[in-house]
Structures are given as structure tokens and as C-alpha cells.
Amino acid sequence: MTIRGKIIKYRELPPSTCLMPVPAAMVTCRGADGKENIITISWIGIVCSEPPMLSISVRPGRFSRELLEQNGDFVVNLPSAGAMIQADRCGMVSGRDVDKFEEIGWTAIPAAKVNASILKECPLALECRTRQKIGLGSHDLFLAEILAVQVHEEMLDANGRLKIEAIEPLAYCPNCQGGGQYWSLKEVLGHYGVSREHHKRI
Numbered sequence: 001m002t003i004r005g006k007i008i009k010y011r012e013l014p015p016s017t018c019l020m021p022v023p024a025a026m027v028t029c030r031g032a033d034g035k036e037n038i039i040t041i042s043w044i045g046i047v048c049s050e051p052p053m054l055s056i057s058v059r060p061g062r063f064s065r066e067l068l069e070q071n072g073d074f075v076v077n078l079p080s081a082g083a084m085i086q087a088d089r090c091g092m093v094s095g096r097d098v099d100k101f102e103e104i105g106w107t108a109i110p111a112a113k114v115n116a117s118i119l120k121e122c123p124l125a126l127e128c129r130t131r132q133k134i135g136l137g138s139h140d141l142f143l144a145e146i147l148a149v150q151v152h153e154e155m156l157d158a159n160g161r162l163k164i165e166a167i168e169p170l171a172y173c174p175n176c177q178g179g180g181q182y183w184s185l186k187e188v189l190g191h192y193g194v195s196r197e198h199h200k201r202i
């Protein structure tokens, strides 16, 4: 196939989860006995605007899966790029073996609307309540409503909009062959609807 004079050759790869980028979110949850945990989750996405909903997918073997079964509330904490090590660590060890709050030295503060904690060190936190669970195969999908959003005040501009350059969200690019990579978002390219202006010129 030729696009603008350049020859494009395709190679078909085995089906895999190389949708990118995705967030590297730090999800906090709490079991029935009050035991708290943090799990790094990249199989996550917005699924509905009204009501605001997202999904997370968790492998049945995870300690967090056990806690989510007992209490479907959780918080999606979005770390900044500078917190890559802490985010990775919470995806390497299990809450069955270690207290991850102690492990990374971060502070849990009570969420406003759900029975789980917010990670103080993350600039943005989405408080979620599970509405539906669906077993998919390797992972169980938790469909959840976002009941509240908490943000560090300095991450908002004068109009109350999120300053993405201040939040600096940590992105993850899963690799088809196994080892994924963490990325930062480098620059803003445009705003929603930019094509309306651009379209007049092309």
C-alpha cells in the first residue's frame, strides 16, 4: 500500500493488548476487616459519561481482587510521572506479603463518598463504587460509578479546569511481547474541536 508516495508494509502480530497509552493508576481498596491495599492498574478506562463511570480489570489471583469482592468501593489515584517508582512497586508486590503504604511511604486519607482511602501524594483521585462485575477470562471487569473527584487545588487553573501540565499523568504503553514502558506526556498539541478551525484551511 502507498500513502503519499511512501510504501507502507503491514505485518500481522498475534492478537494482544497493545492499546496505548493507558494510565498507570494506583487503585486503593479496603476489605471487610478494614485491611487496605494499593494495586497498580492499567486495564482501566472511561465507559460512560452520565452517570460518570469507569472500568478496571483485575486478575482473580490478586489480593486486591479479594478485597474488592468484600467491598466494591475503590479509589483510582492518578500518580504524576515523578511517582513512576512507587506506581511500579505497587504493581510488583502483593498486599498479601507487604503493607504497600509503608513500602512506598505514602499517606492514606479518607475518601469523601466511598469506603476506601485516597493517596495524598497523587494529584487526582476518582472515588468509585462498583455497580457490576463481569468475568471476562484472565481478568474480572469491575464497572463502577465515579461518585466524587478529588484534586489538589494547585492543579486547577483560574477557571477551575484541570492543569494537565501540572498533574503530569504517568502513562503506560503495554508491549505486545511483555515488557511495557512508562511515558510522560510531553506537550499539549491542541484542544478538543481543533479540527473545526483547521478544516477551513485544508
Ligand SMILES: Cc1cc2nc3c(=O)[nH]c(=O)nc-3n(C[C@H](O)[C@H](O)[C@H](O)COP(=O)(O)O)c2cc1C
Pocket: 024, 037, 038, 039, 040, 041, 042, 043, 044, 057, 058, 059, 061, 062, 063, 064, 065, 087, 088, 090, 091, 092, 093, 094, 095, 096, 139, 172
Ligand atoms: C504498570 C502495571 C499495570 C498493571 N495493570 C494491572 C491490571 O490492569 N490488572 C491487574 O490485575 N494487574 C495489573 N498489574 C499487576 C498488579 O498490579 C500486581 O500483580 C500487584 O502486585 C497485585 O497486587 P495485590 O496482590 O496486592 O492486589 C499491573 C502492574 C503494573 C506494573
